Amino acid sequence: MNSLYYQKRLSRNVGDKFFTYLSVFCALISILPLIFLVTYILIKGGAQINADLFILEPNPPGDDLDAGGINPALIGTLVITTIASIIAIPVGVGGGIYLAEYSKGGPFSRFIRFGVNVLAGVPSIIAGVFIYALIVSTKIIFGSMYSGFAGGIALSILMLPTVIKTTDEGLKLVPNELRYASLGIGASMYTTILKITLPSAFRSIATGVLLGIARAAGETAPLIFTALFSYYYITGFGDLFYEMGSLAVLIYNFALEPYDAQNKLAWAASFILVMSILSVNIFSRILAAFTEKTKRI
């Protein structure tokens, strides 16, 4: 008769230990790239941060010159992401509402869900080339070619699947009893969705929207084909229809320059980009955690 006490040497216990440590080890390795990347950028980029950076235009590359700042790229990223959000949020939330509230699981909604998943997997450069072919090369928007506007549209394609999916999933989490309650006192579908279900799902939708924005803000490839790059300040509304700088493309351009000053600027831009994406992500986590807490008791 075996003893009831735990025996270290038993082969099942040895195997159990081994797999526990193996999985912990893999988990550690998977987090390493993030830690190294963030620390490296913090050190390399953090050192370049100064007030001029946020104010000045970048100077043209040259070895004897000061590099200047990244103001146009910073504002450009804000503008392009805002345009993307203005397009993707209403369309995405609307599509998510259709999927979660109106569709009855028929072929059409299955097709849309499948399509959204495919769109989420489309490489971002394809979105860029697509908008290039559709808008840039055809000069369809007021005859302008490369423009911040085109860049925003390209990024909206990348945001769309995230927004649709999180809206769909957020609305599905709203208990059906709440819908029945509203419909049971004679509310129409439209009132029920606007007044009851959407407000209940608001935070989870907002979380998804923020994650979508964070993803779009860091994209480079689609912007190379659409917004291109600009060294100059954004001064007015009209600048939307010309080439526009962005942090991601600035990093891409300046990191490849042979001059040290430009490289430093690229590091600084990396720092700012990573920090803003990180903070948007953290903010969305806080929002999500807050949602958990305020759920029905």
Add this chain to the structure above:
Amino acid sequence: MIKNTKKTPKNIILSLENVFISYGAFEAVRNVFCNFKKGDITSLIGPSGCGKSTVLRALNRMNDLIPNCSLKGTVMFNGTNIYDTRVDPVEVRRRIGMVFQQPNPFPKSIYENIAFGARINGFTGDMDYLVESSLKKAALWDECKDKLNDSGYSLSGGQQQRLCIARTIAIEPEIILMDEPCSALDPISTLKIEETMHELKKNYTIIIVTHNMQQALRVSDMTAFFNAIEHKEGDGGKVGYLAEFNSTKKIFNSPKEKTTQEYISGKFG
């Protein structure tokens, strides 16, 4: 207004004629004929799976929300078949309100919970008065008059259920449907809801599904006993039917059907 297509006796507010309800290919309830009298409390009792909740949901077209659910036959409400293609289910639900098994207040304040339904139904009168009178009718006013701005979830389960009843009363329906309104509640809350129902009887027709036979006996004037039998085709599934419908006294004291007798004496269920 859709024309009256058939005459029903004057005091009958709702009448089921040869109703069949199925979920996809599965037949849940068949052959139901049943008249609900105005001002009565009618309880629907029967073993699980006999389709009593399905029938109840059919009465204000809540079944529309369940995919694949279809109904054959007619449900006449004040002389109109509510399953007529020209009928707007939203309008039906305004006249026939529903209280559910689980208390489901809106994630809003107590005041807003009641005002919401009234407002979307175009109520323009004195909202404060409406909220107060609805809460009074649901016997909840004394308990929550000082915290109308608190969330509906801050109330206890029994209070939440009475809030749901108040919310339904506020839209002034003609009929209130209740789907096992006390099954999630403790005995004291149950008793309070039953007292509320007695109060409501003066103004409304109530149809209640209950698993609790004592409750049916306590609150209702009429009782419908539903039962389930095996399909004739013998595929193992069961189909519900209305076994007996009579005054509550007769159902509990001298039922005509043997199965009714067996069910109320607790031999199956």
